[in-house]
Structure formats: structure tokens, C-alpha cells
């Protein structure tokens with residue numbers, strides 16, 4: 001019997017999308033890149049012809065599902081629905097990077113339940129979601145995530161604009177937010193997807209406590225997590241190196257997406 005090859009499309013060609021597409025272009029057993037989506041099509045084609053083994057078709061976000069079995073969403077969060085809805089309506093798999101966008105789109109889960117489509121959320125820039133989900137099968141008492149980022153990684157966040165914080169002038173760490181993951185994502189839509197993922201894995205985004213710090217003393221996107229539960233207490237920390245393309249996004253995030261894609265066809269799955 002021949003192994004099934006899954007056709008993959010990548011929606012968004014920024015820090016995550018380019019890295020995921022590049023890995024697929026290099027060749028991953030069981031997966032085939034068939035299309036990408038980009039806002040600037042000319043730039044994307046130039047990138048592919050300079051950096052990739054071959055060039056791939058460029059589709060609009062909402063058309064990716066017509067050509068692929070699995071669509072990777074890695075575009076700005078407000079476009080999540082354009083990628084995910086048609087993919088799920090077709091009963092296919094969407095891998096979501098903009099996890100925060102899921103909070104505004106409960107209908108996506110309903111569509112998936114109706115059609116047999118699936119929404120997969122990789123660990124992204126976080127760690128330990130497997131253990132948090134295991135603990136959530138029993139009783140979790142509290143979940144806290146403290147995010148410290150180099151000031152440049154927070155540039156453009158609506159909460160920073162609202163605070164009027166001069167990120168370039170910071171010499172000491174400044175707490176920019178304390179509250180729930182549900183609220184954090186509104187102020188930091190490109191910085192607290194991890195907090196939303198943690199909330200969805202554990203006790204929900206309302207009960208998951210978040211702090212965000214602009215910290216000129218760190219050069220990594222640092223997330224420290226504490227979970228108190230009936231089965232285990234956890235303290236976890238990840239120091240992600242910001243990517244060259246987009247300092248808001250750590251280098252590990254596209255690697256996490258690739259790991260999720262590989263597990264779709266792998267004969268042995270660890271940490272499932």
C-alpha cells in the first residue's frame with residue numbers, strides 16, 4: 001500500500017508562512033506544498049524564485065482549501081475566518097497560528113463539528129500544552145503566564161499605543177498589562193496568542209492570568225508559566241529568539257507548525 005501524501009497550503013507569507021513553506025519546499029515525507037497566499041504576490045513570487053527549489057501557485061486566502069487537504073493559517077488574526085471557514089466547510093484540516101482570533105470565531109468549531117473538519121492549534125511559541133491539557137482532565141486551580149518581551153517585540157500593539165509608552169526610551173522593565181488572557185489578546189493581538197492557547201488548553205481564557213512586560217533587560221520573548229492543579233504543579237519557562245522577519249514572532253513558532261504537520265502522517269506520534 002502506498003503512503004498517502006497530504007497536500008498543504010500556507011495562508012500568509014510572513015515570518016511563519018515563509019519558514020513553513022521553505023521547509024515543505026525542501027521536502028517533508030508525506031507532505032506536499034501545493035499553494036501559498038500572500039498580500040504582495042509579486043514579492044512572494046520573487047522570494048520563491050530566489051530562495052525555493054520551485055515556485056508555487058499563489059491563491060487568495062479563501063481559495064486555498066480548494067487545492068489542499070491541510071491549510072496552515074499564518075496571516076494577521078482578523079483574516080483567520082477567510083482561511084478557516086472554507087477549509088472547515090470542506091471538511092478539511094486548518095492549522096491555526098492566530099489562536100487569539102478563535103475567541104471571536106466560535107462558529108468555526110461549530111462548522112468543524114458539523115463537517116468533520118478539524119482545527120489544530122500548535123504549541124507555537126509556548127511549551128507544556130500537553131501537560132496542561134492532561135491536568136485539565138482533572139482539577140486545575142490556577143494558571144498564570146508572565147510574558148517579558150524586548151520592547152521592539154511589542155511595537156504596534158494597541159495596548160502600547162493606548163498607554164503612550166515610549167518603547168525606545170525604556171531602561172527598566174515596565175508592566176504593560178495584568179488581567180485575563182481573554183482581555184490580553186485585545187491589547188496585544190500579535191503577542192499573546194500563547195496566553196490564549198494556554199487558556200484553551202487549561203481553565204479557559206477568562207481564568208488564565210496574564211502579565212505582559214516591556215523589558216529592555218531581555219533579548220528573548222520570554223514566557224514563564226505556573227500551573228497549580230490537583231494532579232501536578234508546573235513551572236515552565238521558554239526564552240524564544242525573535243525571528244529575523246518579525247521580532248514579535250519567535251523562531252520556534254514555524255518549527256512548531258512543521259512539527260504539527262509532520263504528526264499528521266507520522267507512524268509514531270510523541271506527546272499526542
Ligand SMILES: NC(=O)C1=CN([C@@H]2O[C@H](COP(=O)(O)OP(=O)(O)OC[C@H]3O[C@@H](n4cnc5c(N)ncnc54)[C@H](OP(=O)(O)O)[C@@H]3O)[C@@H](O)[C@H]2O)C=CC1
Pocket residue numbers: 011012013014015016017037038039040061074075076077079096097098099123124125126189190191193194197245246248249250253
Ligand atoms: N501561536 C503562536 O504561538 C504565535 C502566533 N502568532 C500569530 O501568527 C500569525 C502570523 O504571524 P507572523 O507570520 O509572525 O506574521 P507576519 O506579519 O510576519 O506575516 C503575516 C503575513 O500575512 C500577509 N497577509 C496580510 N494580508 C493578507 C492577505 N489578504 N492575503 C494573504 N496574506 C496576507 C502579510 O503580508 P504583508 O506583510 O505584505 O502585509 C504577512 O506576510 C499572527 O496572527 C501572529 O500574531 C505569532 C507568533 C506566535
Ligand SMILES: O=C([O-])CC(=O)C(=O)O
Pocket residue numbers: 125189190191192193194195221222240248249250253
Ligand atoms: O513569539 C512569541 O513570543 C509569542 C507571540 O508572539 C504570541 O503569542 O503571539
